[in-house]
Amino acid sequence: MNPTRSVFIVSDHTGITAEILGKSLLCQFPGEAFATESLPFVDTLDKVEDAAKRIREAWQASGMRPLVFSTMTDDDARAILDSTGAMIMDVFAHFIGLMTKELGRPAIHLKGQSHSASNETAYHERIDAVNFSLAADDGLATQKYEQADLILVGVSRSGKTPTSLYMAMQYGLKVANYPLTPENFEKHSLPATIRPYKRKLRGLTLTPERLSAIRSERRPNSEYAAMDTCKRELDLATQMMAEAGIPVLDSSTRSIEEISAILRQSLVKGGR
Amino acid sequence: MNPTRSVFIVSDHTGITAEILGKSLLCQFPGEAFATESLPFVDTLDKVEDAAKRIREAWQASGMRPLVFSTMTDDDARAILDSTGAMIMDVFAHFIGLMTKELGRPAIHLKGQSHSASNETAYHERIDAVNFSLAADDGLATQKYEQADLILVGVSRSGKTPTSLYMAMQYGLKVANYPLTPENFEKHSLPATIRPYKRKLRGLTLTPERLSAIRSERRPNSEYAAMDTCKRELDLATQMMAEAGIPVLDSSTRSIEEISAILRQSLVKGGR
Incomplete structure (x- = not known):
């Protein structure tokens, strides 16, 4: 391993x-080997001087030139960071110049534009989506399915809830989720509650090994977490989703971010 | 307004x-005026050609040179995008070159390294944190408070749940939340459940106007949403949190991202 x-x-x-x-x-x-330190809210020149001091000290301590990723809207602040001699990679310094030239107008150089609540509509859309996804978690609030952008289905602990919340938070999409349970499988058909929303349904699945491991964390040595149970439920769920023509994604090999990006793309392509 | x-x-x-x-x-x-289109998973040269075609068509339709923000790890793919003549701002093209020179070794040029589940430890830490925050939402699972990184307190609908979930998702922090209710205020002291965890407590507040608006969406014309109720609860909560020395943030002027970044910084500074 290289030095840090x-x-x-x-x-x-x-x-x-x-x-x-x-x-x-x-x-x-x-x-x-990298040791990363975050210095947010460096919004006065005094704080920039402090940050520059930290960077110089780290350089001295390790003997290696530090890397600095920054988004500083103020030119003076950037000059202070530059003076450390560290390798500064500033998003605004590089790209804003290019864009200013292309657009033929100066940037506003206002900090915190993208992650503030100042873009009221988009921000509240996202918060509304989070509240929707929480309210319509795990088969709750099915009377709201008309408003949902997507309804995720899958067996218990297949990753539906974190995915719903991520999609709401990141993309402002209203994502409900509905669990497929052993009672559903006995009836051998898609639950009546979700049947009218077939176009909005997307399935999540995972390997029996992974499901059993996740369920075991919750209820160790239970029937619920047993490999046999997991395998049986997954088989039946997969069959049910296939028969209903529901697109299915595997959450044992993909991150929530990847699944969310794929699902979002399926919405755009489907002409939401 | 300028043309789009x-x-x-x-x-x-x-x-x-x-x-x-x-x-x-x-x-x-x-x-x-910008019209943004996302083209994710452009991971074959055929798909890159399709993307290039979309870009050229958009240019022709609007008569304005399109802007392209890209993260393409493959040099050939970047060359195809470049050939459109659009203004390509590729994160990897610019910064990877600088870093390769500084670090004295080539980049691996593997796609999807940062948002995949391949970094198993960090990814599962985040998923665990999301599950923790869901389990310990709204005063539930208080027996798990020992494991919590933070416990958010505040009146009902002050923004605790979305903030907890964002911090878990983004930073892998285990964030519980506990509601301050009228019953608590009658006793005039911090609830016994949260008292032992004073160092982990952080308060959220907002203006009575904003709280009343949020509560009204849930229960219109209710006592719960009435301006008087909101004002009284907020006054008592603010007083209780101040007496207990709990740092408080206002969620009516800050986004969840901003609050989360501030709270995370308070943890780092407090020497978590």
Whole structure:
């Protein structure tokens, strides 16, 4: 393993953009050891000086030039960070210049525009979606299905709830979820509650091994978590979803972000 | 209003990084009209050609050079996008080159490294945190408070649940939340359940106007949503939190992302 290099996320606001950018880039160098420190809300020149001091100290301590991912809207603030000699990768410094030229108008240089509540409509749409997804979790509030963008189905603990919440939070989509249970399987047909919404249904599945492991965390050594139960429920659910023509995704090999992005794309393509 | 310019988010994976970057940058030009289209999972050269065709068509239709925010790990794919003549802002093209030089080793050029489940530990930590926050929502599972990183308190509908879930999803923090109710206020002291965890407590508040509006959506014309009730509950909660020395944030002027970033910083500073 290489010696550890310091990485700083410096932002005059939440730092979310810089953090995600930094993470994406650092993942491209898996052989390196990085120690990442987030410095959000660096929104006065005094705080920028403090951040610069931290960066210089880290350099001195490790002997390695630190990497800095930043989103600083203020030119003076950027100049102070630059003066450390660390490797500054500032999103705004690079791209805003290009965009200003292309658009023929200056940027407003206001901090925290993208993660504030100032874009009222989009923000409240997302919060409404989160509240909807919480209210319509796990087969609740089925009378609201008319309003849902999507209804996720699958056996208990197949990843429906976190996926619903992520889609609501990230994309402002109203995502309900409905569990497929042993009682449903006995009837050998899609539950009557969800049948009218076939176009909105998407299935989640996973391997019996993974399901059994997840259920065991909740109820160790239970019938519910037993490998046989998991296998049987998954088989029946898969069959039921296939017969009903519901598109199904596997959550044992994909992250919630990946599943959400795929499901969102299916909505766009389906002409929501 | 200016004519609408097409913006494309093109990625060989989920497109989350490119989307967040694009949003941050577009927000810096509020006078412009943009029509944004996401093209995720553009992971074969055929799909890149399709994306390039979409970009050229949009240019022709609007007469304005499109902006493209992209995260393409493949050089050939980037060359195809470049050939459209649109303004390509590729995160990897720009920053990976700089990093390769600094780190003295090539990037792995593997797509979807940051939003896949391949980084097992970090991913499962986040999913565990989401499950924790769901289980410990709204005063439930108080026996798990020992494991919580934070416990949010505040009156009903002050924004505790979405904030808890966002912090879990984004930062992998286990965030419980506990409602302060009229019964608590009658006793004039912090509920016994949360008293032992004073160091982990953080308060949320908002204006009576905003609270009344939010509660009215749930239960219109109710005592619960009445301005008087909201004002009284908020006054008593604020007093209780102040007496207990609990740091309090206002959710009527801040987004969930902002509150979450501030709360996370308070943890780091407090030496979690």
